[in-house]
Amino acid sequence: MSDRYMDFVNSGIGQSIARSLGFPQPVKLRRYEHGVDFIDGDCLMGAAPGSAVIESVAEVLKKSRSNIYVKCDSPQTKALLALDGLGARDVDVTMPDSLQAVVFDASGIRSSDQLKELYHFFHPIMRKIRASGRVVVIGRTPELCGDPKYQTAQRALEGFTRSMAKEIGKGSTVQLCYVAEGAQSNLESTLRFFLSARSAYVSGQVVRVSKAELPDALNWELPLSGKVALVTGAARGIGAAIAEVLARDGAQVVCLDIPPAEDDLKKVAAQIGGAYITADITAEATPQQLVDYFTSEHSGLDILVHNAGVTRDKKLANMKPQLWDMTLDINLSSEERINDALLEKQVLNSGAHIICVSSIAGVAGNRGQTNYGCSKAGVIGMVNSMAPLLLEKAITINAVAPGFIETAMTAAMPFGPREAGRRGNSLSQGGRPVDVAEAICWYASPASAGVTGNVVRVCGQSLMGA
Ligand SMILES: NC(=O)c1ccc[n+]([C@@H]2O[C@H](COP(=O)([O-])OP(=O)(O)OC[C@H]3O[C@@H](n4cnc5c(N)ncnc54)[C@H](O)[C@@H]3O)[C@@H](O)[C@H]2O)c1
Known part of the structure; x- marks a missing residue:
């Protein structure tokens, strides 16, 4: 969704009006x-x-x-x-x-x-x-x-x-x-x-x-060349951007999403020359399905991106138990089950990278999001607790915690909260899905072997939880 306020303040007259009234003056960010x-x-x-x-x-x-x-x-x-x-x-x-x-x-x-x-x-x-x-x-x-x-x-x-x-x-x-x-x-x-x-x-x-062994030669142009990546929730939004940027950096990407999203998923996979799997990450059979797929189609998995996630917002007093259960299962428990299966069957190769998508709601909490905040803080707990355990396998685990990102989800927000979300950060604007994807590619690089146990917020330094 276009940010009309930013376009206005970056015009000659808009700039002087915003300056004289002390309004935020977002600058068009330079991107890769x-x-x-x-x-x-x-x-x-x-x-x-x-x-x-x-x-x-x-x-x-x-x-x-x-x-x-x-x-x-x-x-x-x-x-x-x-x-x-x-x-x-x-x-x-x-x-x-x-x-x-x-x-x-x-x-x-x-x-x-x-x-x-x-x-x-x-x-x-x-x-x-x-x-x-x-x-x-x-x-x-x-x-x-x-x-x-x-x-x-x-x-x-x-x-x-x-x-x-x-x-x-x-x-x-x-x-x-x-x-x-x-x-x-x-x-x-x-x-x-x-x-x-x-x-x-x-x-x-x-x-x-931290200190970690690095490969002998690092390719800074195509750092993920020869690597196999799985991105969950890749049919649209942030997940689709992650798949695109991982492929741009050389990875062979497998995109996963639920069966109803197959048409979009197929398009994303085709655009990047990748493959796709339709599966619900909460289904009991999914962890084993992934084990079988990455052992039969590839020699294991190098980059695992847990991106699929949902919000089911309600104040706690009004929340039905199924909204709680669904949010926690998709955003947290299914990720644990998939990690456990891939680790137990040694599908994650030595030097692999697990990357989770948390949220600033998991850092700071948010009204109406006890279920979501709980799941996304749990993701941070998973990163903190697993990082030391994975050291001996030379596997890293990190998270990004996005703030206000311009997606279909945030475009559907009412004007007031949307503007507050966009401006309430040091850069006075929303981020783009590609911004989250770039941070994930940095974690996924073989040169980032010493980067583990980190949670980096991709939020323009949001005031929430700052
Ligand atoms: N958009 C934001 O501003 C924002 C901010 C913070 C965190 N996040 C997180 O980023 C991630 C992506 O968000 P988005 O805005 O792109 O959301 P989105 O709703 O556009 O995309 C999520 C994708 O996950 C898929 N998915 C949902 N449940 C699934 C399941 N059980 N199995 C497989 N796939 C499933 C959906 O079909 C969808 O394609 C989520 O984890 C979200 O919580 C987003």
């Missing part, structure tokens, strides 16, 4: 286009003294075609100016007119008084960050820091990045990436995602990257 570099403009990097991740950051940035600038306060950042292949410039000597991307390694901040490094680095450049710009702050996973003062200082980075995300404006985003000791080489997929247009509707998020 084939052939555009993962950093589409000038990039600045810096580090607090004693930070240990900056060299790995530089190794990633030098693969982009952008001009790299270094803010030279610490010995680490000074050393980067001499780094072979980076071609970095000292920002104190030449300052670019605008910055597309900024990466600051704060992993060396070990006490609260050193948090001032954040102020020193960011204060002078805030107005230089251009529309749809990207900021990534790097830290050390607080709960692994040991020393309480170090842990405290690293945890403080969350409040800094989330607040900066709320004030940066112009469609720009700010994220925090906690990297465990020894996991520097696992950072690349997350850094590429957060710095690129693929993360257009993700802001104010915190991701933990």
Whole structure:
């Protein structure tokens, strides 16, 4: 559905009216286009003294075609100016007119008084960050820091990045990436995602990257080449977008939906050169059907996307038991049963990725959605509880929690709640199904082997649960 308010405020007269009345001014977000570099403009990097991740950051940035600038306060950042292949410039000597991307390694901040490094680095450049710009702050996973003062200082980075995300404006985003000791080489997929247009509707998020074995060669053009993926609820909406983007990135996609959705499902599968299965995920026979399918038609499954979901909203006092049961069964229990069967029969290959679609209602709760909020919070619980258990199989499990996404479901909402949903986030607009799909493709990449147990909200930093 088109966002007429956004079109209006992006016209000359609309812009000045919105500004003078203090109304939200959503910016048209830049999204991924084939052939555009993962950093589409000038990039600045810096580090607090004693930070240990900056060299790995530089190794990633030098693969982009952008001009790299270094803010030279610490010995680490000074050393980067001499780094072979980076071609970095000292920002104190030449300052670019605008910055597309900024990466600051704060992993060396070990006490609260050193948090001032954040102020020193960011204060002078805030107005230089251009529309749809990207900021990534790097830290050390607080709960692994040991020393309480170090842990405290690293945890403080969350409040800094989330607040900066709320004030940066112009469609720009700010994220925090906690990297465990020894996991520097696992950072690349997350850094590429957060710095690129693929993360257009993700802001104010915190991701933990841990150490994991990576494949010898990574294909950044077609990262999912040779991988087999299953997407449930793929006949329309977010599921159809997930199937399309997984196929764009090279995966062989199997689309699943209920029998009444077969016509639409067939079309989605045909468009992407994929296959399809009609099944109800809550049916008793479905887990075994999937086991049989992926063992006979493929040599196992590499990417499992639990997207199918329903809302059956009623206030708890008015809710019939069947609405409760149906919502919980589709959104949560069936996912558990499918996971159990595929794991028990070893259908999920080593290095596989399980990706669940939760919701911000599962983070914050929502009036009239006790059943839905309960199911989607359960999905987060499933991710948290299964991530450590799956480590020995090298299988990751993560979730996305979408906010207001422009789909048939949200188009059918009454005007008031729809406008509140659209504007009540830092980007003042709704997201698109492709935004959820891009986050899922980042989780699904072989380069994301160190990304597990995370829940990333694709909600433009919604005020709900923020
Ligand atoms: N649209 C949003 O704003 C939004 C926000 C947060 C979370 N989500 C979540 O994203 C997911 C997709 O949402 P959407 O907006 O695309 O919804 P949608 O209703 O457009 O699509 C859901 C699909 O799941 C299928 N499905 C439902 N029950 C099924 C079952 N038992 N077995 C197999 N397939 C089944 C439906 O037929 C449909 O094709 C859901 O899990 C939803 O809860 C959506």
